[in-house]
Amino acid sequence: MAQGTSTRDPGTGEGSAPPEEPVGGAGTGDRAADTAGAGIFGRGMRVLWVAARTEPWIFLAAVAGAMLHAGVTVGSASVLGHLTDTTILPAFARGSTTAAALATAAGLLLAVGLGKAVGIAMRRMLAALMQFRMQARYRRAVARKYLELPLSWHHRHPTGQLLSNANADVEAAWQPLAPLPMAVGSVFMLVIAAVAMLVTDPVLALVAFVVFPVLAAANVVFQRRVSPMASRAQALRAEVSGVAHESFDGALVVKTLGREDTETERFTRSAHSLRDALIQVGRMRSMFDPVMEALPNFGVLAVLLLGMWRLSTGAIDPGDLVQIAFLFTLLALPIRSFGWILGDLPRSVVGWDRVQSVLGSGGTMEHGDRTLEDSPRGIALSARGVTFSYADSYDADGGGRDLMDDGETTARTTVLNGVDLDIAPGRTVALVGPTGSGKSTLTTLLMRLVDPDTGHIRLDGVDVRDLARGQVSGHAALVPQGTFVFEDTVRDNITLGADIDDEQVWAALRLARADGFIGELDGGLDAPLGEKGTTLSGGQRQRLALARAVVRRPRLLIMDDATSAVDPQVEAQILAGLRARDDAATVVVVAYRRATIELADEVVYMERGRVLARGTHDELLTASPGYTRLVTAYERASAEGEAEREPLPEEPGPLEPAPPATAHGDHATEETSR
Numbered sequence: 001m002a003q004g005t006s007t008r009d010p011g012t013g014e015g016s017a018p019p020e021e022p023v024g025g026a027g028t029g030d031r032a033a034d035t036a037g038a039g040i041f042g043r044g045m046r047v048l049w050v051a052a053r054t055e056p057w058i059f060l061a062a063v064a065g066a067m068l069h070a071g072v073t074v075g076s077a078s079v080l081g082h083l084t085d086t087t088i089l090p091a092f093a094r095g096s097t098t099a100a101a102l103a104t105a106a107g108l109l110l111a112v113g114l115g116k117a118v119g120i121a122m123r124r125m126l127a128a129l130m131q132f133r134m135q136a137r138y139r140r141a142v143a144r145k146y147l148e149l150p151l152s153w154h155h156r157h158p159t160g161q162l163l164s165n166a167n168a169d170v171e172a173a174w175q176p177l178a179p180l181p182m183a184v185g186s187v188f189m190l191v192i193a194a195v196a197m198l199v200t201d202p203v204l205a206l207v208a209f210v211v212f213p214v215l216a217a218a219n220v221v222f223q224r225r226v227s228p229m230a231s232r233a234q235a236l237r238a239e240v241s242g243v244a245h246e247s248f249d250g251a252l253v254v255k256t257l258g259r260e261d262t263e264t265e266r267f268t269r270s271a272h273s274l275r276d277a278l279i280q281v282g283r284m285r286s287m288f289d290p291v292m293e294a295l296p297n298f299g300v301l302a303v304l305l306l307g308m309w310r311l312s313t314g315a316i317d318p319g320d321l322v323q324i325a326f327l328f329t330l331l332a333l334p335i336r337s338f339g340w341i342l343g344d345l346p347r348s349v350v351g352w353d354r355v356q357s358v359l360g361s362g363g364t365m366e367h368g369d370r371t372l373e374d375s376p377r378g379i380a381l382s383a384r385g386v387t388f389s390y391a392d393s394y395d396a397d398g399g400g401r402d403l404m405d406d407g408e409t410t411a412r413t414t415v416l417n418g419v420d421l422d423i424a425p426g427r428t429v430a431l432v433g434p435t436g437s438g439k440s441t442l443t444t445l446l447m448r449l450v451d452p453d454t455g456h457i458r459l460d461g462v463d464v465r466d467l468a469r470g471q472v473s474g475h476a477a478l479v480p481q482g483t484f485v486f487e488d489t490v491r492d493n494i495t496l497g498a499d500i501d502d503e504q505v506w507a508a509l510r511l512a513r514a515d516g517f518i519g520e521l522d523g524g525l526d527a528p529l530g531e532k533g534t535t536l537s538g539g540q541r542q543r544l545a546l547a548r549a550v551v552r553r554p555r556l557l558i559m560d561d562a563t564s565a566v567d568p569q570v571e572a573q574i575l576a577g578l579r580a581r582d583d584a585a586t587v588v589v590v591a592y593r594r595a596t597i598e599l600a601d602e603v604v605y606m607e608r609g610r611v612l613a614r615g616t617h618d619e620l621l622t623a624s625p626g627y628t629r630l631v632t633a634y635e636r637a638s639a640e641g642e643a644e645r646e647p648l649p650e651e652p653g654p655l656e657p658a659p660p661a662t663a664h665g666d667h668a669t670e671e672t673s674r
């Protein structure tokens with residue numbers, strides 16, 4: 001979405017922020033230790049509590065369904081016991097029964113069945129509703145936060161991690177919500193079942209008090225053992241898709257450099273690790289499941305053996321025995337729901353922490369309330385004493401820790417060092433400098449994608465930090481180095497959903513010299529463009545991106561090497577067209593071709609994050625040896641037909657001596673030049 005950020009207001013996300021509550025009060029620094037420690041249960045419960053508080057009615061209704069099911073289940077055992085005594089045994093004794101007795105039995109069983117069905121349906125549907133609503137709410141919140149966070153934050157977080165925060169982590173955080181109402185209902189069921197058993201026969205009830213705690217303990221042991229294995233499998237799943245994504249994305253590099261076998265091997269290694277981890281989980285489960293199935297049956301056996309003795313002594317009747325034995329078989333499954341929740345809790349807490357580390361990330365840009373004039377003339381642009389540095393930290397492992405926000409000292413590399421710049425409305429200025437001199441960085445500051453460490457950027461005299469949200473993107477547009485094309489039609493790629501009529505779209509395409517090839521596409525503006533615009537050439541994609549920017553009639557247009565793949569003559573026509581408009585925008589163009597540079601009213605020459613000189617192209621040729629060297633090299637490269645700029649001069653070692661303080665002197669004297 002790099003492209004989109006230049007034209008879309010990032011602040012227009014839907015809905016309101018979810019109630020984000022720090023869980024466990026643990027700072028991000030001790031999160032890992034905390035997650036591994038015994039506090040997991042408490043922290044997990046607090047995560048679930050957030051869900052219960054966010055969706056209280058759905059949660060209560062789901063629990064009500066679970067309790068209905070629990071009550072009816074225990075009741076069904078009593079019904080069975082009652083029918084044994086009143087219908088079944090008398091029928092065996094007499095050899096026949098009455099229609100009325102059968103109808104009563106059928107009616108009772110039907111009522112019990114219906115009650116259970118309603119309880120299960122309520123519990124399951126509402127649990128799923130709650131789980132998916134929470135997932136959607138947090139996905140939206142994470143996605144909105146991504147758009148609010150400044151580019152500097154995105155620089156430190158890989159795309160794969162952002163995807164996993166919005167998908168896998170959100171899902172993991174709310175996974176235990178599915179069995180939660182059942183577990184709450186199970187507690188209720190256990191209590192009333194215990195009471196029912198105690199009332200029926202305290203001696204047989206003793207068997208339950210031995211068997212069910214053993215069942216619960218076995219569950220906990222199993223979940224403790226399988227949980228790290230499942231987490232590992234989850235991490236390996238992410239790794240497999242990461243490797244696959246990289247190989248497919250870099251298919252061209254892989255194929256052209258003959259790396260197919262190596263890549264296949266890399267993928268195979270990951271896939272095998274995932275297979276082994278999943279088999280390990282399966283093996284564990286295959287040992288545990290029979291135990292969990294068998295334990296209640298041993299309980300039933302014990303009840304029957306003990307029950308026969310109790311029957312023979314006349315302490316209970318057959319109905320009591322049937323009731324207790326039946327309860328045993330019914331309780332086994334609900335008890336397992338505790339195990340499911342316990343098993344999901346560690347992943348849930350980790351997922352929640354990672355989601356919270358995004359939602360709690362600092363550095364969200366503050367906006368003022370000033371607005372820019374809705375004038376057709378270009379914007380007056382100024383930069384004063386602008387310095388900017390990139391943080392050296394990179395959260396590559398997706399651990400969710402935000403070093404900058406932890407208050408840790410993070411090393412930074414300064415790339416802009418006291419930049420001063422003034423551009424009058426409607427002027428076209430070429431930004432020229434060796435690779436790595438900070439040109440692209442400066443363009444991101446002019447668009448307020450990041451804020452300077454010190455100094456000010458002003459548009460029409462207003463500090464960009466004082467402007468209301470959406471003002472910069474509403475009046476200025478950046479066409480970045482990398483062109484992004486959405487998998488959509490030509491029209492939607494240009495309007496990006498804004499209300500812009502076809503006439504304006506064609507006018508923008510004409511200005512970007514893209515009307516010719518778009519007109520030839522089958523469907524014209526309705527023609528679908530493949531993923532990342534693979535159906536277009538590089539130069540065509542760049543012209544489409546330019547049309548997307550100019551269709552909004554920005555008062556400031558910044559082109560960062562945006563026409564590098566366009567034929568020089570077409571590029572010259574585009575720039576001439578932009579300057580010829582009645583409402584000529586202010587244009588800043590990062591330029592690498594002499595032809596482009598010569599079209600500009602003025603050239604700003606940068607080296608090592610500083611503006612070293614400015615003036616017309618001819619003035620700089622005499623005033624700045626560095627500029628002359630660079631432009632001569634560009635010229636030589638283009639004469640030799642080299643498309644790449646790699647062999648061109650890099651940043652020089654020591655700064656070249658400042659040019660004389662003439663009309664095109666260094667930045668300290670540039671004000672006198674204006």
Ligand SMILES: Nc1ncnc2c1ncn2[C@@H]1O[C@H](COP(=O)(O)OP(=O)(O)OP(=O)(O)O)[C@@H](O)[C@H]1O
Binds near residue numbers: 413
């Ligand atoms: N996201 C980033 N994180 C850290 N350092 C960065 C980042 N982006 C750029 N840099 C560094 O900042 C310096 C300036 O980069 P920038 O892209 O602004 O230069 P440039 O003049 O536009 O170069 P080019 O002509 O090659 O596009 C370079 O040394 C680069 O390594």
